[in-house]
Amino acid sequence: MSTASYFSNKDTIVAVATAAGRGAIAVIRLSGPQAIIIAQSVFRGKDLRQQATHTIHFGTIRDGARLVDEVLISLFLAPHSYTKENVVEISCHGSDYIVQEIIKLLLKNGARLAQAGEFTKRAFLNGQFDLAQAEAVADLIAADSAKSHEVALKQMRGGFSAEIKALRGQLIHFASLIELELDFGEEDVAFADRSALENLIHELQRLIRNLLQSFALGNVIKNGVPTVIVGKPNAGKSTLLNVLLNEEKAIVSEIPGTTRDFIEDEISLEGITFRFIDTAGLRETQDKVEAIGVERSRQKIEEAALIIYLFDVNELSPAELGSELQALNTSGKPVLAVANKVDLARNLEPAAYETVVPVLYIAAADKVGIETLKQKLISTVNQGNLNTGSSTIVTNLRHYASLEQTNQALDAVLQGLAQGISGDFLAADIRRALYALGEITGEITTDDLLENIFSKFCIGK
Template sequence: MTHTDTIVAMATPSGAGAIAVIRLSGPEAITIASSLFKSNSGKDLSRQKSHTVHLGHIKDGEKIIDEVLATIFKNPYSYTGENVVEISCHGSHYIQQEIMQLCLRKGCRMAQAGEFTLRAFLNGKMDLSQAEAVADLIASDSAASHQLAMQQMRGGFSSEIQKLREELLNFASLIELELDFAEEDVEFANREEFQKLISKITHVLKRLIDSFALGNVLKNGIPVAIVGEPNVGKSTLLNALLNEERAIVSDIAGTTRDTIEDEISIGGIGFRFIDTAGIRDTEDVIEGLGIRKTFEKIEQAQVVIYLFDAEKFQVSALRQAQGDNNEFMVEIETIKNKYPLKNLIIVANKVDNLSEEKIKILEVTLSSVEGSHVLLSAKSGKGLKELETRLLDFVNTGALRNNDTIVTNSRHYDALLKALEEIIRVQEGINDNLSGDLLAIDIRQALYHLGEITGQVSNDELLGNIFANFCIGK
């Protein structure tokens, strides 16, 4: 792939619509656009100022294809840092293809996935982490994921990494300088100041690494498993949360044989709900596979909603008073003991079928269980808002509200872990009074991994992997 030619692609999704935008970028973008655009005012497009919009027609010889708006961005003041022209035409699929084919015949090449943003990176309009944030911004489907992508695209994460790298690079230069004067035994890098810097960098790297736990779930949605015995209303609850008939609801026990997943945004935070097969002993092979998958989903979930039938609970509570074990309480304790690190919400469903007196007894019983509990009717929607509030309570959005830097990208997370590993080696070297040349090796490695994040260190394979996930036209 060459980045000195002129590329073209649709900047809007394929299909018919009110308008469509076709983007050209490269040294000949304005020249090519001028050759097929005829302004209504008679002006030559190639002689117009940057950041101006012009009304006219796209013509193929004498044939008029469409009336369009052409917007000019001259280098270096454009998204890619090159000459860019954006043609806004009517959204007919035929018109789009005709203009695209005309651009190709005039000398453009079809852009590859993410090539406009790749050129922006290569031309210094943004660093690599900012470029990756563009894809995250396009994919954002909640207020939280949008805020994280915007923060990264504005350079909040980049500037923090760059500052650390510059401070470390300054000391690395002084240590390298010491090596040139090894025979004179001169010390340019103040070891006490260097120790303070290493401690500071260690603290910042650990904070960024720890933030990935929050950033990853905010970006991809917080997984919530809805579990419980058959016929307690798990699928009804999923449908109520989604406000649509997503899962089949039946009085027949074991209707859900496989997991059903869907996402919604609650309070600006994305939640990925997983309706699972009812937990029970069964000889049905298919249902048994579904139950096994239920426990797999519990392992993957950050929050577990344990749902039970409040009517049956009353019967079980009565038996307990007569000396029997309460099967629901046993099941709850089993899940808590098996998954002690999971956030658990105990939900009593079908409370609309209980009297006020029985509801009070149920509340007293559940209050003896450590953790969060909610009384609701998935069928009527009663208690649903309280459940949503409890779900939001599990998400510590303090860092998000404070606009702190939060790591969301697994590539960045991996680079930070490697950088921290090297910084710890540097710390150990200082403690053991290692020579400057050995310290310099570990410092260079730490600088390398920090540089990988912003793209100061990159290769074609890395760039190819990143930009291959972009959409065409961006």
Template sequence: MINQDTIVALATPSGAGAIAVIRLSGNDAITIAESQFKSVSGKQLIKQQTHTIHLGHIIDGEKTIDEVLLSIFKNPNSYTGENVVEISCHGSNYIQQEIIQLFLRKGCRMATAGEFTLRAFLNGKLDLSQAEAVADLISSDNEASHQIAMQQMRGGFSSEISKLREELLNFASLIELELDFAEEDVEFADRTQFNDLVERIRFVLKRLIDSFAVGNVIKNGIPVAIVGEPNVGKSTLLNALLNEERAIVSDIAGTTRDTIEDEISIGGIGFRFIDTAGIRETKDVVESIGIKKTFEKIDQAQVVIYLFDASDFKTSIGTFQIEIEKIKNKYPQKPLLVIANKIDKVSDEERRKLDIALSKVENSNSISLSAKIGVGVDMLKEKLLSFVNTGALRNNDTIVTNSRHYDSLLKAFEEIDKVKHGLDTGLSGDLLAIDIRQALYHFGEITGEITNDDLLGNIFANFCIGK
């Protein structure tokens, strides 16, 4: 599948900037680059050491396109495992295109999405899970997702899987060997040791599978819906969380008629807050559509914040209790955070009564704050962070964030369960071997020992051009 031609692409984001990096990879990358590069010192690139940088000019005949720094990485000690050249030029769109077009005329081909990393995988520089981590690292937008991607790219996840696969493969070989001596009724694989290995594999797989619930929200962010009646301060709370005037705030009930979304990082975890239209009975057609969208956003959210006006608590307690019960009954599995807003407008006595009333709300967390003056907003952030189990992250345990890996782990766990059942019931070696082979197959899918062109195409199609 691997092509031997030389590919070229812009490795930095498109558009004008201070500098841009253009990358070439392939057996002829250095030769092609040298044909259009004039070193200020007169050096020949092909004779230079790997991992060196050279100052010179990119030329097209008599025309000088730009003064550049050219970096050389010779195979196999490069990202792709091939000869690689990276040209740091000035970030003009015109210069970028002139250089790329020049190399296309000189025999390069435009790289497809993720082709540099695909070549790194095919040349054994990365396994498949590490290659996927490259894309996750590029798209990481908070500390936690960055940390997980770095751990996976360094091989933390794949090394754990590869070790289990190797041990299982050793026992599989012994059981297969027994089949060759079936008439002599001998056992090469110690069933007690094998049973211990299967139990250990089940434990590790279960831990990795369970980590996906945390890993998925860390990677994609946690959607939080802010709901409540009109004019209770939902938009003010969103602005306080974001520390900017993101949503329009007014004393007119029903100002927010559509959902407003924005994301911030709290403790390294991404939270996507959704400010929704106020829930109430209305004949306004536009506002009714906004209220309908509110319930759609609650469906999509993983955490629900119900906000009410603490200064109007006495008159709104009936509605407050009804709406809380509706949300709890419809979404029993979602964390519900009840917030009393505008506490700067209530007396100490009213605050005590409010706290008593909130303590009686079952299956929910509750806090009091004032979004307008910022009191209690930090407490809200701490409460939201507590909904995410980041203990594994702090302990540097492996966390699964990739749905493809999750699917393969589930299938591997199912096959290992069959092996365990077979050992417990004295299943014959030939039938055990079938289940073991299937488990090994699913392990291999994760790291890329077992793959196909369609799978690789789907994975690398999601990469950016130039990586």
């Protein structure tokens, strides 16, 4: 589907901008050249065509003589609106019936239903912001923790885009010099200082590597940390989950094997979302249902970013703990060894466990040591890098892939410089790097790329 068929700037589009479901109010958004005229055709109150931008007006929506609702209408005149077009927002009562009746009236008077993400797509195409900022709008809407909100807001305001544009600008300077050399090819003139270009490439790669390395952290901030609680049956995994979530999420029983499938929920700790997964106890069992649960537990270990190995300090010796951890096969993922039921411990010897692995000591049922465990979870994920400050963090897989492509193209430039290849080959590799960087901010786009990005937005945005 081409961009032209996906939408036309000549159309005036309409959609509900508030979440589906009954509420006190709903907001219906119009955008396009006829937005004010179409709204005026169903509105009884002040003449909207004579009003200033960023004003609100009370009146009624009517279908002929029939009263549909009392509303407030907000006006945003081009170019001083989200889309840089005329925008009208109708705040009506939140009845689904009222919303649908108003939208039907607007459609009858010349509007059409908006596609997913079409308001933001118009904002991008009209130069309100670049593509990376547009994608950050969706991230901001989806943000469910303080850190994900912080990063999305920073990217929406152009922090990431500014860094990418600075990198691209430096490359464009050298690309233009090399292209100039090609114009004077017969005269064997060198405008681009090769050593300066090499130094620039090394500096750009250093910055790009930092951005690429930030993606692991960005993914954690955006999607949360999948944290699996594993251990033998009756170690207290379900009790720990309930305490961490501060609710009775999992069934707690002294009978081993009570949890036969995984139970999942999430909390936010200092702005980071942790998705805790309580799994079936790891043991050999003849019970077919429990065996399926154990297998699923091992699958969750594979998918986890962080593992809590919980054990009953009264049931597992230091040597057995070492064997259990070795058998987990965690592929280098961070594992927190947590000793539970220390309140019931007989002759507890922490030093013996410490010779195997660092251990945290808790009594989950009495909430002893839980705050220490939470701080350890945060520090394990944090590793001193979570306070973003002014640094840029990559959270988008598309951006990560484009940065990888840029880095590969720059590698080719360095290889070409080392081999002394001609300027036309250097220019080709530099153009490849510029193309990949341009895809991030939307300076280089395709119809398919735009459709893929904006189709994931909600309809009213």
